[in-house]
Amino acid sequence: MIDREEMHYDVVVVGGGPAGLSCAIRLKQFSPDLAVCVLEKGSEIGAHILSGAVVDPRALDELLPDWRDLDCPLAATPVTDNWHWVLGKGKHRALPHAIMPRFMSNEGCYTASLGNLCRWLAAQAEALGVEIFPGFPAAELLYDEAGALRGVRTGDMGLDREGNPRPDFQPGMDLLARYTVLAEGARGHLSKQAIARFDLARDCQPQIYGLGIKELWDIKPENHVPGRVIHTQGWPLSESGSWGGGFLYHQAEGQVALGFVTALDYKNPYVSPYEEFQRWKQHPSIRAIIEGGKRVAYGARVINEGGWQSVPHLAFPGGVLVGCAAGFVNVPRIKGSHTAMKSGMLAAEALAPAVAQDRRGDALEDYETALRSSWIADELKLVQNAQPMVAKFGGGLGTVLAGADMWARSLLGFGIARPMAHHSDAKATGRADLYKPIAYPKPDGVISFDRLTNVAFSATNHDEDEPCHLKLADPAVPVNVNLKLYAGPEARYCPAGVYEFLGEGAETRLQINAQNCVHCKTCDIKDPTGNITWVTPQGGEGPNYPNM
């Protein structure tokens, strides 16, 4: 038995993103004496944050009303110009603003790096006395005898490939709390365990996801229009009958953040979200903007697309789910930071009185009740059929129906269809023999790049001598099932080139290059039989995003 140290807190927050930091700040605003800590697996706050981002400041206005006067990086670039393009091959058509409901306009929103917003939030939290520990992942959930969550164990450091202690071994420690807030973001590995253990998804639809892949570019000054935001749908995913879209935001300092989200319910196993993104950049309307510029950063992360009907129960004995760990993304607006922050704040508003009453380990139903009657609920219910309409009727008709449903809900208060169902992304994957391989163009090294070159721009790093953090339940499945039936989709959906089939015939095997992992969580979601489980590697590893 390893002798582990313990530390006690009122509230332990797992994850230093917008939801977790907002929760911690709100807790200290309510009760300055609470002992609150935030664990972050990245090497620093912001290192693992990746988003567009166009941020609706609604929650921030409530949390820190004078944020604009406090050097907040979000304030630099208000959205001034908003476009929605439908791409065809080689051309684009802009949708008239008038046909989209007003909440789609991005008026009053700001475009910036969410990582930088989190760095700023962390400074605010620390000033209030929150203890923030970057480089310490929560690796395990700890339960008391009654089965309530009583805290988390941080990851062990210094284990070798086989899991044996190295000379620099440093055991993880137990952080015990009255309540634990799971704010891990989309597909958090502990949130996944808590959802299963407490059956939190018993009354909701399965969560579904999109994979967002992003690059940051310095572009030529003459092409840069600060505050201009562009969203696209249609080409190139329309060619494979898949769904998703691109974004291109003109941010501060002559940079554009551009990226591409592919819904992971795609059926054709030959689809490569990475290659679709590279191809999208070659569209003349996009290429014209970035040509002559320079890519400076790369990364990827999944985003929740299930919407309101996929939100699980949020409170369980000893803990709550906040932010994307639960999934409050407004899919047609492609925004979840404001709802994530608000959910963290609502959790804090239930946590603070519970701690004041000397309670611990119970399920904070007050939080769930408050959230389900908050503006998060209003906003998400309004758009809850947008994604399923598209999933069911395709990009063309689906968009029209989604628009009609959103209009009806905004104007009449009810939609054209009842809340619609989802199907799991993993099960959506079709058999390879039913689809044709896709011939993606070779990267030109100027606008489009090969995967491994781009991965270097995520500054990701993992120790070579540590246990692999991508666990296979059955090591035979990759070759016997995935390769045989689905043509090995992991080699294509992973945006970091982690999965590679090597050898031929009977010698074929799956190589897992875990060092490349950018912690996007796609493999944990899209593996056809759910054979891959993502767990935390050593603290501080993974990408080092500068301002993503």
Next chain:
Amino acid sequence: MKVLVGVKRVIDYNVRPRVKADGSGVDLANVKMSMNPFDEIAVEEAVRLKEKGVASEIVVVSVGPAKAVDTLRTALAMGADRGILVQTDEPVEPLAVAKLFHAIAQEEAPGLVILGKQAIDDDSNQTGQMLAALWGRGQGTFASAVAIEGDAVTVTREVDGGLETLKLSLPAVVTTDLRLNEPRFASLPNIMKARSKPVATKAPADFGVDITPRLKTLSVAEPAPRKAGVKVESVDALVEKLKELGVA
């Protein structure tokens, strides 16, 4: 014996440095910074000396911006006892740093000074040597093993032809090479404890040192991208190519 250790806040080794558009330097805005890896080895060596009962106190010193206090805290979390931050937002060259360390060494009277052999940002590899000269003490650079015996230190150096062993009278200056040790991970409780360890903040002027740069950076540029290679069909074609290029 008191041990003095230098730690520098540098761009993290995982990060791809990006040259500013105007060529004036490397863009450090929002870039992850951490302790120079060779300095981590220096701190680790000092902590091991303390664990062996050889060192009694470890003082860590950093010269740099206010944020460099984070680097000092990392060293304190690894086991150092107190920190000195010589705070400046100006660029500092090895000579200025060596003069500051010289002044601090005179004040603190350490038995041993351990520095990284070089910082991974400017790769100067000068500070330790300059300090030894200014201070008039022996130097053991590129150390891959350090042993204290009475009032002397034995330093094994990594040199081109193999290993060289020196014996220096204390006090002395040692600079660390990669193979000296494997630095430990700081534990959470030690990070907490490090927050209450003392750090004194000073200015270069407090030591009477003029840190004005002696060098002027004309421009900073990224290396030219590597040209794509050519595949040849046969050995003959290879020989032909090599002759063409004048290398065979």
